[in-house]
Amino acid sequence: MEIDYSNIKVIAFDADDTLWVNETYFRKAEEQFADLLEKYETKNKIDQELFRMEMKNLDLYGYGIKGFVLSMIESALQLSNNRVSQATISDILDIGRKMILHPVELLEGVKEVLRKLNGDYRLIVLTKGDLLDQERKLENSGLSKYFHHVEVLSDKKEENYINLLDHLEIDVKEFLMIGNSLKSDVLPIVNIGAKAVHVPFHTTWKHEEVLVEDEHGDYLTINKLTDILKYF
Incomplete structure (x- = not known):
């Protein structure tokens, strides 16, 4: 009809x-995040944990890059048993900063x-x-x-x-x-x-x-x- x-x-x-374009950059950021945390878990587990954290935080942070970055940091702390380095946290913040500043x-x-x-x-x-x-x-x-x-x-x-x-x-x-x-x-x-x-x-x-x-x-x-x- x-x-x-x-x-x-x-x-x-x-x-x-x-x-x-938007989601393409999130996929790339997820890959970079998994590379940063691969000494703590498999990339598949890291991806699953990050998505779970995003869903848990969605009502609190809403949609967008900033909430995504906070979920990455929280996931990094959890996956590493709070052993993740300050340098890695800085790298995660840099991933988010580059996403925000990426040309449209x-x-x-x-x-x-x-x-x-x-x-x-x-x-x-x-x-x-x-x-x-x-x-x-x-x-x-x-x-x-x-x-x-x-x-x-x-x-x-x-x-x-x-x-x-x-x-x-x-x-x-x-x-x-x-x-x-x-x-x-x-x-x-x-x-x-x-x-x-x-x-x-x-x-x-x-x-x-x-x-x-x-x-x-x-x-x-x-x-x-x-x-x-x-x-x-």
Whole structure:
């Protein structure tokens, strides 16, 4: 069944791995972290422990690089039985610093899509993560001029979306969300009666993975962002 987008007036874009590369740098950081701690445990165990620590700390630190770095430090202390050196802690902090300062790498077709949609639709950035980091990336991306509003949420659940749309006085029937995460950008949107487009990224954080049987609802999946222009 073809989805009707004729009523859409507001289009929201996720930021990380939808507008620019993000998860790739986290994967690299995890590899560097495992290299630093390999004398204490196997790399597979280090990876598992770090993810467990991230999940434990998520409600406390939220999403983003800073929380990730704190989880790396806590994991290093635990994996080493508090024997990890100050030099290694310094190396972990340096990993996080380099992530924050990494140049923004736009994904293919982003500027083309925003240029063509701008003016005909109200465009907004709707993402989660660290506020300062996301604001910095948006500014450095050169994309700010295309967006009417930027919102950094603590999470992307149905309640978060409902509250935001109500605050911005956006009719759910006139709203479209575009993002790379089924769990955060697509399924909650479909569940509240809005429309969503899934643009898969080649790397997905384990926390954002969705089991096939959990997928439901009507949404569009495209191979690359520029494919959305066929529908608008």
